[in-house]
Each structure stands twice: as C-alpha cells, then as structure tokens.
Amino acid sequence: FIAEAEQCLRGASGRVGRLRELRRYQRRQLLRIGMCDAFGLMDLRFVTLQLSLLADAMVQCSLTLAAAECGVSAEQISVIALGKLGGEELNYSSDIDLVLICSEQTAQTQRLARLLVDGLTDNTPPGFLYRVDLRLRPWGEAGPLVSAPQAYADYLAQHAELWEKQAMLKARPIAGSAALGTGFLQQIRPLLFTASEARVLADVQAMKAKIEHRLRQRGKLYSEVKLGVGSIRDIEFLAQALQLIHGQSEPRVLTTNTLDALVRQAEFGLISSHWYRQLRTGYVFLRNVEHALQLLHNQQTHELPTDARQLQWLANRLDYPDAATLMARFEEHRVAVRRIFEECLQSGVVTGAAEAGGGPGQVSDGSQTSVERWADEGAGAGDLLRRYADRLGSLAVAAAATGGCAVEELRGSGIQSTIGRTGAQVPEAGELRDLLVVGVDFSGWLSVICGLLSVYQLDIRCGDAATGDGLRGQWEQRPEGFFAACFQVRGAVGGPAQASIGSSGGTLAERLQAEIGRLGGWSREGRIEEVRAELISRFCAAVPDVRQPGNSVDDSGLAVELNPLAGSVLTEMKISGEDSWGFFYELASALSLGRFRVLRAIIRSNGRQVRDVLYVRERNGQPIASEERRQELRLAATLIKQFTHWLPTASDPHHALLRFRDLVSRLQPASAWESNQRSLQKPRVLSAVARVLGISQYLWDTFLRSRHESLLPLLVNSDQLAERPQVDDLRVQLQSQLAGRQAGGADWAGAVSEPVFNMDRWQVLNEFKDRHLFRIDMRHVLGHCRPFGEFSGELTELAELIVQTAAELAWRELTVQYGQPRLGGESGSTGPSACAWMIAGLGKFGGVEMGFASDLELMLVYAGEGRTDGNSVLTNAQFFERMVRMIEQGIRAPQDGIFHVDLRIRPYGQAGPAAVRFSDLATYYAVGGPAWPYERQALVRFRHVAGDRVFGDEVTLSVQQMVYAAEDFDFAAMSAMRERQVRQLVRGGxxxxxxxxxxxxxxEYAVQALQLVFGGRFAGLRHQSTLAVLRAAQRADLISLQQQSAVERAYVFLRELIDCLRMARGNAKDLTVPASGSRDWQQLGSRMSSIHDSSIPLELLEEQMAVVREFAGHVEQLCQRDRGIRNP
Known part of the structure; x- marks a missing residue:
C-alpha cells in the first residue's frame, strides 16, 4: 500500500495536492476491498486486515508529508493505533483511535502531530481520509497531543482508570518510529495488570451496564449490533477481561486481535471449546452484519434498520432468503453471546480459567471432602504438608514477595523420622536430604521440580506435593495460586550432584530456588515447550549411565489403578512397580505432556518398589470422563513414561517424546493396537524408536506420521535391518509386485505384503520406493550403513532400480499406443533401425553420493530423428519427450527434494526439449559450443543408469571427450558464481x-577443476565420485598424500554434517549450521556421533573448512601454473 501510494504522489505538487492524491488512492482501494467483499472473494478476517493495513499506510504517508512540511524526520514520533485499528479489525467507516509518542516533547513534535491529524481529518475534495479519535491519550482532550513514554507510564501507574489500561491491550505501532513504539509498549506492559480479578470483573460489568443504560434510554438495547445486549462489545469485553486477569501469568493470551484472543483463550483453557465456538461464530456474524450496514448507509452505523426494504436488502446482502430468517439468526447469536458473557463475568467462572491454565487463580471443583480425606488417610508421606504447615507458610510469604518460589533444605530431620514411624525402609546408600518447596503456581510445576532434582542426580524417596484444591486442609492460611511440596531425596554417591552442591553456585536450596523460579517464569510467559526441552535435555545428560537394552530396568510390570472420586472432578491414580532413577520425573513429565493436571502427589518408595498415589484431572478443570482419555492416562503412566526412560539414547529427546506421543495416539485406533503395544514395551524396540524419532524430523514427517501401520514393523523387527539386501533380489521383488503375482509373504522388514492385483503400477512403484527408502534410512539411523559411502551406495542402488523400472513402465505404455521409435524411414517400417536411448544420472545421483533429501538429476538422450512404427504416429522427439515427462511425473517425491526428478541439466536448460537428441548434445557441449562453463562442468558426473548399454557407453565416451578436451577451467566465472550463491543463499552472520x-x-568445485584441467591426461580423474578423483589426483602427484588425506577427512566431515542437517530438517534447502553452543548445535553433534561415529567433533568445523579453502587455493594455483606451462 505504501509503495503504491508513494507512486501516486510523485506527480502531485504541494502538500494539499499530495493529500488529494492520497485520498483518491484510498478511495480506489476501499472500492476494491468492498467489491471483493461483496463478491465473496475475501473472508471477514482478510477484509478487516486489508482495511487496517490500508489505514496503516495512509497514516504513514500522511506522517511523511507532515514531516516534510515541518522539515523534520518522521521518526521523531511513533503513532500507536488502538481499538479496531490496533487489532487489525477495522470497519469500512470506523474511526481510528490513535495516541502519539515522542522521545522528547518540543514545539516541532507538537506541530508535526497537528499536521498529521489535520491531513487525516480535513474534509476537502475528494473528502477526508479518516475520523481520528485522540481521546484515549493521558488526560483525554485536556492532555498534550503528544506524550513522552515516561510521562505516559507515570499516568498509567498513578492516574489511569482500568478502562484506559484495557484500551492499551490493543495498542500497536503503525507509523513513525517502530523502535520507539515497541519500546514504549514493552515499558508499560507490567502496568496493565495491577488490578485484582474482582476489580476487573466489576469494572468491565460496570462499563457495559453504563453503555446499555444509554441504549435503553434510546430504545436500541436489542437492535444495536456493536454495543447492545449480546453484541460485538460483549465479546470484546469478555476477551479483554480474561487478558487483564491472566495476561501477566500467561502472556501468550495477549494479542490485539479479538478472534486471535479467543483462539488463545480456548487453547489455554480460559474458555471452553463450546464457548469458543459460539463466541467466534457470533463475532463473525455480528461483524458481517456491521459491515453490510455500513455499506448500506455509507456511514458509521451499527443499528439494524426498521425499514422493511432496507432490512430485506440487508438479508439479501448476507445471503439470507428473507428478513425474518436474518432476524432469527441475529437473535440466536445475540442470546448465545449474552449468556456466555453473563455466566463468565457475573458467576466468576473466569477464576476457574486461570487455574486450568496454570495461572494464580483457583477453582472449586467440589472435591473439598475428597481432598481433605487424602490428608486424613495419607499416612507418612501423605501427611507431610500438614506436618510442615508452619514452615511452608513462611516459605509462601517469601515466594509471594518475589513472585517465584522459595526452597528450604533440611538435613536428616523430620521427613526421614516421619517415614520411619510409618514403617517404610530408609534407603541404605547415599546422603538423605529433606526439601521443602513453595512457589507461585505454573503449568507443569511438578515435572519441573522433579526434573531438576533428577538433573542434580537427587533421587526422590518419598514426598508430598500439591497445588490448588490439593492444598485444602493442609494449613489454615492457604495462599491462593501456590504449590507446595515436601521431598526426601537421596544423592548419588560420588555422582556429579555430590561434587557440585557445595560449589560456588550456592547451596542446593539456593540453586533449586533460582532454577524453579526461572523455569516457572518461562512457563508463565508461555514458553512451556522451551521448559520441557531444557528439562529433558538436561535430564538425559545427567543420567548416571546411558541406558542400553541389556542393563535397563523393566518397566513392563508397572501397575496403574484409576478410581474416579465420587462428587469430584478428580481421579485417584495408584501406581506401583519397580523403581528406577528419575522415575517420578518421567511420570510427571508424561502426565504433563498428556495435558493432565496433578493436584496432589503422594510419593512412597519401599526398597526397589514405588507406591505412588496421584490425584489428577483435565488441564481445563474438567473430570477425566471419556474412556479414551482414561486410556491415554494409563498410557502416559506406562508406555510414555517407559519411553522417557530411553530418551538419553536420542539426539533430540524433546522432539522424540512429542513424536512418540503422536505415534501412540495414531496407533491406538488400529486393530493391531494390543500387539503393537506389547511390541513397544520391549526395551530394544523402545531404544530403536527413541533413536529414530529423536534423530530425524524427515523420517517422522515423511514416513512414520502418515504410514505408521505399514512401517512400524520395521521398528519392531529392527534386527532384520542389519543385513543389506542385494539389488537383484529387490528387482525380483519389485517385478513380482508390478506383475501382481505377490500373493503375500515376508518382505525385508519382516512384514506381510498384501497382493497388489488392482493397484496402479506407478503406485506400486512409488510405494516400493518409499518403503525401501525408509528401510535404508532406518539402517543408516541405527548405524548399519558404515563405513562412509555405504549409505550413499544403497540409496543410489535403489534410485537406479526405480529409474530403470520407471523407464520400462513409460516405454511399455507408450509403445503399446504408438509403436517403437525408429531412425529415419516411414511409419510402419519394421527394419533394424530402432532408435536407441539412454538415461544418465548427474549430480549426486551420477556421483553415487546420494544422501538425505537428494534429488534425481536425469538426462534422457536418444539416437536421432525418426518416427514410431505404430498406428498412431509420433516423431521420435515427441515420443521421448512424453517418455521422460512420464518418468518425471511418475516418480513421486514424498517430500520436496527427496527423489524428486530434476531435468534442468540439459541443453538450454528448461528452455530446451526435455529429451535430448544425441547430435544436439554433442553440438551444445562441444568446445566452443553455447554451453556455459558451469553446464559443461556438471557433466563430470554424467553416468549411464538406464536404457541401451551399448548406446549409453557411446554417449558417455562422447561426453567425456567433450568435457576433458579443453583442459581448462574458468576460475573467474566460478568465483563470480560462488559470490552470487553466497550473496543470495547464505544468511548474514x-x-x-x-x-x-x-x-x-x-x-567439489576444486576437485572438478582438477578433472577438467587434467582429466584428458589422467584417466583416473574421469570418475564421477569425488573421493575417487581425490585418490586418483594423489596417485597422479597433483596433490600430496598428506593433503589428500586431510581434504578427504574434511570432505567426509562436511558430507556427514550436511547429512545430519538434512536428516533433522527433512529438506535440501536449509543447511545453515546452528549457533555454536545452542541446543540445536549440541543435538547436531550428538547426531553426528551417533550415526556416523565421526572422528572429528563438530567444534572443529572451522578447522575443516580452512582445510577446504587451502585446498581450493592450491588447486587454482596448480591449474593456473599448468596453463602457463602449456601456453607460455
């Protein structure tokens, strides 16, 4: 919009003339948006967004004109939009609510602001741009036009009413200095959330009642779309009230757009999905009515018409058959919206929303009797919160003062003696410590505490933890919005925790307090996945011994008993089984991941056995009612908990856990679920699944997510992946499936293959390709494709088989219809002059260097001109064009770049024919021909992969003669191309x-330079493989043995690095190395070590790249010196 508007202004002179052109441009755009709206080409969200962005642009252009008139920079002020413009939900005839901010108040900034407002509001031909409302600024109309950030902040802190803070929820910088505006909004954000929940509810209801009182006096209470009962304002006020109450503890609910706010509030349990659906549909309906009204009257109006004709027009505009239907729909939405507004604000249901989302508020769930019964029946560990009520109360005061948490460490005192009185055994080994923890509630609080204890290698022997109503009855002055926990922990003898607790990092209590406070703060800011990722990564790093199938604890005997509590939303969950290191963190993490909320946890250990009791409900405050969710609860406590035990074997444990949960949810509905569940509980299977899911987003997105039922047997029977099938056996299997003769039998994964009689042959080919592509990838991930090059070799073998079979399928389909292509002669000729053809592989395919996300670069070459000998005749060019296009379209890529057929390397690229006549190939790539140097360079990877062998050898020999005849390499052109690649494709820094x-x-370019310059003299250099050429160059004394060894190591390192990057990201495009020391960097290093057993650590990346740079410089000098010798 800004660019177009500025273009329109170039022909105008003077400020008045430019403003006139700006208004004309705005009207044209309003007409365009209105027409698109009228014809149904844009939905409400897009219409309001377009209107809002247009207004943003008009304000910026007006500010630019005003700044030019004043002779100052437009960056001196920042224009902040509020209201509908701030929320990017503007109407056709809306006012725009603005406030103006300046870093320093001067006469110039005041004049600039006045000129800006005048430019927007002056009504001169062809009209005005917008009505501007500046009354939301400090002190309203009595205040200065422009405010300094600190003065504005002082006003909000000391004088502003709640409605003024509410208005700032929709603030958005739209013009002038973006940095100034953004900084101002960050500065004032904490000032918006100072009111209590009760104050927010009371003020919002009072504001709405005041509005409705005025409407009632005018007789418009039920016909006003914007402000009346059950109107747009009801929805906006409800969403903003929830933001004011929960915005500080859960910042992710803060957004300027109403629809987006409703989405977020539903996601975090602040409103139910049922309420969300009604509010959203009601809002969209009412806003569409409002838009139609404004188009009808061409003015700012929000009242339904009383005139029958106008009401009928409005109904027709909104696609209703008559006015009665429109009014019936209006009443339905109005009543539904009003009911939710009253239930939420007047009954205090908003309080429940905060507790469900992990905020400070609490909800009464009718479980007081049950909760108090826990304390009565919870002997020993279940009585700790009451026994330490005084200490916990003191800690709560300290936690409230900081808004975080407080931790106290007791050495060998109360908890141990309490447990002793209840008969539990005291653990023999390790130092026992007692920990009391109290803090402001947040989502995932229990898994954070238990995770940090595991990170410090402190094993929980017993404990009592609660939040919300789980604390009822534990002490009289129970603080709202807090959790409390008492634990007895045992340190690992000689472990890292024992050595570090007394270090300069502070006492155990101080360190835990700081870490729980930090991670709790992240959770309240909405960074829950970051919290989960850090805990899992640190937990995996802190496990005393990496778990292996042979020495693991068997979790398959874990028993889970679920008992819904009568009269309560809570479910009692009793867990018993063999103890293991980090047991309760694994359990708490699994429950948190499953969106279950733990209100009370009583932890007991007796020797090597655990006996835990938890009281849980849904995160949104509802009971765990459906059998499906109860099954998920059992799985969280068993299968997902067991899987967490194996996460230390995964390169990316966080995503491995998320993907495993998704996999389990997809497998549950299958008929073979019980068998799959038994298989997944086997330690060896879980270990393999953890490695696969934690090592590659590509494998998950491309294969396991969508084809889990057919591909899961590969994981279950992973031992069979150790052996590499022979390509001849694969060819027989594929041909059998294509012929429809495979009537079931074991394939390479050990799974049973179904008959394929009715399957399209191309579908058979692609399913075979994808199944065996996944098999090879699995072999690679599990470490069966070593040494380096084995993986590339297997992929290339499969690719050759697929290309050969695709060519056969295309040939058969075309020859049945058109006959065979023949050289020269007439149609119908059956002489010996059949037209030979071949397909060459290039790039990584040609060099037998394929990896993750490699494409298939192909070139089809045919012998010469002629026609087919069938009844329907094609020229040879047409026949082979269709053939290569059938191959291109028939081989489907499961994901962008993965086995994607690329035909661009051919004479004249995409502008030339897809199938290449041999004579055209020779002419184009000949020395002195039209081919660019980089095109001729690409032919060093030219390798016959399909078609006539004799003709293929002839073409390959011809290509080599053309490529190596010049004995030259254009380093200047190569340098220019590399500079362009870096400039275009590498992100700065x-x-x-x-x-x-x-x-x-x-x-690779340096190696290819050696080939192009010296390949004519040394036959060993005429090889498609980079490593083979390096070794041949050393044998030819072009490089030293030491240099060859160093470059080969660097090359392999870079290939492995790229392999691991593509493996994780699933594409060939983004090869940016993560920032050093970041979590992604650490996971990348772990992936390289796990898969490739790399002898070079990732930290030596720069050193390896220096080796390559030095090698490239040596090659250039060598080639330039050779040129000088040959051409003195």
Missing amino acids: TINAKLSDGGLVDC
Whole structure:
C-alpha cells in the first residue's frame, strides 16, 4: 500500500495536492476491498486486515508529508493505533483511535502531530481520509497531543482508570518510529495488570451496564449490533477481561486481535471449546452484519434498520432468503453471546480459567471432602504438608514477595523420622536430604521440580506435593495460586550432584530456588515447550549411565489403578512397580505432556518398589470422563513414561517424546493396537524408536506420521535391518509386485505384503520406493550403513532400480499406443533401425553420493530423428519427450527434494526439449559450443543408469571427450558464481555447510577443476565420485598424500554434517549450521556421533573448512601454473 501510494504522489505538487492524491488512492482501494467483499472473494478476517493495513499506510504517508512540511524526520514520533485499528479489525467507516509518542516533547513534535491529524481529518475534495479519535491519550482532550513514554507510564501507574489500561491491550505501532513504539509498549506492559480479578470483573460489568443504560434510554438495547445486549462489545469485553486477569501469568493470551484472543483463550483453557465456538461464530456474524450496514448507509452505523426494504436488502446482502430468517439468526447469536458473557463475568467462572491454565487463580471443583480425606488417610508421606504447615507458610510469604518460589533444605530431620514411624525402609546408600518447596503456581510445576532434582542426580524417596484444591486442609492460611511440596531425596554417591552442591553456585536450596523460579517464569510467559526441552535435555545428560537394552530396568510390570472420586472432578491414580532413577520425573513429565493436571502427589518408595498415589484431572478443570482419555492416562503412566526412560539414547529427546506421543495416539485406533503395544514395551524396540524419532524430523514427517501401520514393523523387527539386501533380489521383488503375482509373504522388514492385483503400477512403484527408502534410512539411523559411502551406495542402488523400472513402465505404455521409435524411414517400417536411448544420472545421483533429501538429476538422450512404427504416429522427439515427462511425473517425491526428478541439466536448460537428441548434445557441449562453463562442468558426473548399454557407453565416451578436451577451467566465472550463491543463499552472520566459503561446494568445485584441467591426461580423474578423483589426483602427484588425506577427512566431515542437517530438517534447502553452543548445535553433534561415529567433533568445523579453502587455493594455483606451462 505504501509503495503504491508513494507512486501516486510523485506527480502531485504541494502538500494539499499530495493529500488529494492520497485520498483518491484510498478511495480506489476501499472500492476494491468492498467489491471483493461483496463478491465473496475475501473472508471477514482478510477484509478487516486489508482495511487496517490500508489505514496503516495512509497514516504513514500522511506522517511523511507532515514531516516534510515541518522539515523534520518522521521518526521523531511513533503513532500507536488502538481499538479496531490496533487489532487489525477495522470497519469500512470506523474511526481510528490513535495516541502519539515522542522521545522528547518540543514545539516541532507538537506541530508535526497537528499536521498529521489535520491531513487525516480535513474534509476537502475528494473528502477526508479518516475520523481520528485522540481521546484515549493521558488526560483525554485536556492532555498534550503528544506524550513522552515516561510521562505516559507515570499516568498509567498513578492516574489511569482500568478502562484506559484495557484500551492499551490493543495498542500497536503503525507509523513513525517502530523502535520507539515497541519500546514504549514493552515499558508499560507490567502496568496493565495491577488490578485484582474482582476489580476487573466489576469494572468491565460496570462499563457495559453504563453503555446499555444509554441504549435503553434510546430504545436500541436489542437492535444495536456493536454495543447492545449480546453484541460485538460483549465479546470484546469478555476477551479483554480474561487478558487483564491472566495476561501477566500467561502472556501468550495477549494479542490485539479479538478472534486471535479467543483462539488463545480456548487453547489455554480460559474458555471452553463450546464457548469458543459460539463466541467466534457470533463475532463473525455480528461483524458481517456491521459491515453490510455500513455499506448500506455509507456511514458509521451499527443499528439494524426498521425499514422493511432496507432490512430485506440487508438479508439479501448476507445471503439470507428473507428478513425474518436474518432476524432469527441475529437473535440466536445475540442470546448465545449474552449468556456466555453473563455466566463468565457475573458467576466468576473466569477464576476457574486461570487455574486450568496454570495461572494464580483457583477453582472449586467440589472435591473439598475428597481432598481433605487424602490428608486424613495419607499416612507418612501423605501427611507431610500438614506436618510442615508452619514452615511452608513462611516459605509462601517469601515466594509471594518475589513472585517465584522459595526452597528450604533440611538435613536428616523430620521427613526421614516421619517415614520411619510409618514403617517404610530408609534407603541404605547415599546422603538423605529433606526439601521443602513453595512457589507461585505454573503449568507443569511438578515435572519441573522433579526434573531438576533428577538433573542434580537427587533421587526422590518419598514426598508430598500439591497445588490448588490439593492444598485444602493442609494449613489454615492457604495462599491462593501456590504449590507446595515436601521431598526426601537421596544423592548419588560420588555422582556429579555430590561434587557440585557445595560449589560456588550456592547451596542446593539456593540453586533449586533460582532454577524453579526461572523455569516457572518461562512457563508463565508461555514458553512451556522451551521448559520441557531444557528439562529433558538436561535430564538425559545427567543420567548416571546411558541406558542400553541389556542393563535397563523393566518397566513392563508397572501397575496403574484409576478410581474416579465420587462428587469430584478428580481421579485417584495408584501406581506401583519397580523403581528406577528419575522415575517420578518421567511420570510427571508424561502426565504433563498428556495435558493432565496433578493436584496432589503422594510419593512412597519401599526398597526397589514405588507406591505412588496421584490425584489428577483435565488441564481445563474438567473430570477425566471419556474412556479414551482414561486410556491415554494409563498410557502416559506406562508406555510414555517407559519411553522417557530411553530418551538419553536420542539426539533430540524433546522432539522424540512429542513424536512418540503422536505415534501412540495414531496407533491406538488400529486393530493391531494390543500387539503393537506389547511390541513397544520391549526395551530394544523402545531404544530403536527413541533413536529414530529423536534423530530425524524427515523420517517422522515423511514416513512414520502418515504410514505408521505399514512401517512400524520395521521398528519392531529392527534386527532384520542389519543385513543389506542385494539389488537383484529387490528387482525380483519389485517385478513380482508390478506383475501382481505377490500373493503375500515376508518382505525385508519382516512384514506381510498384501497382493497388489488392482493397484496402479506407478503406485506400486512409488510405494516400493518409499518403503525401501525408509528401510535404508532406518539402517543408516541405527548405524548399519558404515563405513562412509555405504549409505550413499544403497540409496543410489535403489534410485537406479526405480529409474530403470520407471523407464520400462513409460516405454511399455507408450509403445503399446504408438509403436517403437525408429531412425529415419516411414511409419510402419519394421527394419533394424530402432532408435536407441539412454538415461544418465548427474549430480549426486551420477556421483553415487546420494544422501538425505537428494534429488534425481536425469538426462534422457536418444539416437536421432525418426518416427514410431505404430498406428498412431509420433516423431521420435515427441515420443521421448512424453517418455521422460512420464518418468518425471511418475516418480513421486514424498517430500520436496527427496527423489524428486530434476531435468534442468540439459541443453538450454528448461528452455530446451526435455529429451535430448544425441547430435544436439554433442553440438551444445562441444568446445566452443553455447554451453556455459558451469553446464559443461556438471557433466563430470554424467553416468549411464538406464536404457541401451551399448548406446549409453557411446554417449558417455562422447561426453567425456567433450568435457576433458579443453583442459581448462574458468576460475573467474566460478568465483563470480560462488559470490552470487553466497550473496543470495547464505544468511548474514551464519555458516552454510554447503555454500559458505570453505563449504562442500568449494571442495567439489576444486576437485572438478582438477578433472577438467587434467582429466584428458589422467584417466583416473574421469570418475564421477569425488573421493575417487581425490585418490586418483594423489596417485597422479597433483596433490600430496598428506593433503589428500586431510581434504578427504574434511570432505567426509562436511558430507556427514550436511547429512545430519538434512536428516533433522527433512529438506535440501536449509543447511545453515546452528549457533555454536545452542541446543540445536549440541543435538547436531550428538547426531553426528551417533550415526556416523565421526572422528572429528563438530567444534572443529572451522578447522575443516580452512582445510577446504587451502585446498581450493592450491588447486587454482596448480591449474593456473599448468596453463602457463602449456601456453607460455
């Protein structure tokens, strides 16, 4: 909008003339948006967004004109939009609510602001731009036009009414200095959430009652779409009230847009999904009515018409058959919206929303009797909260003062003696410590505490923890919105925790207090996944011994008993089984991941056995009612908990856990679920699943997510992946399936293959390709494709088989219809002049260097001109064009770049024919021909993969003669191309493993330079493989043995690095190396070590890239020196 508007202003002179052109441009755009709206080409969200962005642009252009008139920079002020413009939900005839901020108040800034407002509001031909409302600024109309940030903040802190803070929820910088505006909003955000919940509810209801009182006096209470009963304002006020109450504890609910706010509030349990659906549909309906009204009257109006004709027009505009139907729908939405507004604000249901979302408020769930019974029946560990009520109360005061948590450490005192009195055994080994923890509630509080205890290698022997109503009856002055926990923990003898607790990092209590406070703060800011990721990563790093199938604890005997509590939303969950390190963290983490809320946890250990009791409900405050959710609760406590035990074997444990939960949910409905569940409980299977899910987003997104039922047997029978099938056996299997003769039998995964009689042959081909592509990837991930090159070799073998079979399918389909192509002669000729053809692989496919996300670069070459000998005749060019296009379309890529057929390497690229005549190939790539140097360079990877073998050898020999005849390499052109690649494709301040200086491309180009310059003299250099050429160059004394060894190591390192990047990201495009020391960096290093057993750590990346740079420089000098010798 801004660019177009500025273009329109270039022909105008003077401020008045430019403003006139700006208004004309705005009217054209309003007409365009209105027409699109009228014809149903835009939905409400897009219409309001377009209107809002247009207004943003008009304000910015007006400010630019005003600044030019004043002779100052437009950056001196920041224009903040409020109301509907702030929420990007503007109407056709809306006022725009603005406030103006300046870093320093001067006469110039005041004049600039006045000129801006005048430019927007002056009504001169062809009209005005917008009505501007500036009354939301400090002191309203009595206040200065422009305010300094600190003065505005002082006003909000000391004088502002709640409605003024409510208005700032929709604040958005739209013009002038973005930095100034953004900084101002960050500065004032804490000032918006100072009112109590009761004050917010009372003020919002009072404001709405005042509005409705005025409407009632005018007789418009039930016909006003914007402000009346059950109107747009009901929905907006409800959403904003929830933001004021919960915005500080859960910042993710803060957004300027009403629809977006409703979505977020539903996601975090602040409103039910049922309420969300009604509020959203009601809001969209009412806003559409409002838009239609404004188009009808061409003015700012929100009242339903009383005139029958106008009401009928409105009904027709909104696609209703008559006015009665429109009014019936209006009444339905109005009543539904009003009911929710009253239930939520007047009954205090908002309180329940906060507790469900992990905020400070609490909800009464009718479980007081049950909760108090826990304390009465919970002998020993279940009585700790009451026994330590005084200490916990003191800690709660300290936690409230900081808004975080407080931790106290007791050595060898009360908890131990309490447990002793109840008969439990005291653990023999390790130092016992007692910990009391109290803090402001947050989502996932229990898993955070238990996770940190495991990180410090402190094993929970017993404990009592509660939040919300779980604390009822534990002490009289129970603080709202807090959790409390008492634990007895045992340190690992000689473990890291024992050595570090007394270090300079502070006492155990101080360190836990700081860490719980930090992670709790993240959770309240909405960074829950970051909290989960950090805990899982640190937990995995702190496990005393990496778990292996042979020495693991068997969790399959874990018993779970679920008992719904009568008269309560809570479910009692009794867990017993063999104890293991980090047991309760694994359990709490699994429950948190499953969206269950733990209100009370009583932890007991007796020797090597655990006997835990938990009281849980849904995160949104509802009971666990459905059998499906009860089954998920059992799985969270068993299967997902067991899987967490194996996360230390995964490179990316956080995503492995998320993907495993998704996998389990997808497998549950299947008929084979019981068998799959038994298989997944086996330690060896869980270990393999953890490695696969934690190592590759690509494997999950491309295969397991959508084809879990057919591919799960590969994981269950992973031992069979140790053996590499022979390509001839694969060919027989594929041909059998294509012929429809495979009537069931074991395939390479050990799964049973179904008959394929009715399957399209291309579908058979692609399913075979994807199944065996996944098999090879699995072999690679599980470490069966070593040494380096084995993985590439297997992928290339499969690719060759797929291309050969695809060519056969295309040939058969075309020859049945058109006959065979023949050289020269007439149609119908059956002479010996059949037209030979071949397909060559290029790039990584040609070089037998394929990896994750490699495409298939192909070139089809045919012998010459002629026609087919069938009844329907095609020229040879047409026949082979159709053939290669059938291959291109028939081989489907499961994901962008993965086995995607690329035909761009051919004469004239995409502008030339897809199938290449042999004579055209020779002419184009000949020395002195039209091919660019980089095109001729690409032919060093030219390798016959399908078609006539004799003809293929002839074409390959011809290509080599053309490529190696010149004995030259254009380093200037190569340098220019590399500079362009880096400029276009490498993000500033990052390292791209392929394209950055010293990356893989530099190594490959240097090797290809050796080939092009010396290949005519040394036959060993005429090889498609980079490593083979390096070794041949050393044998030819072009590089030293030491240099060859160093470059080969660097090349393999970069290939492995790129392999692991693509494996994780699932595409060939983003090869940016993560920032050093980041979690992604650490996971990348773990992935390289796990899969490739790399001898070079990731920390030596720069050193390896330096080796490549040095090698590239040596090659250039060598080639330039050779040129000088040959051309003195």
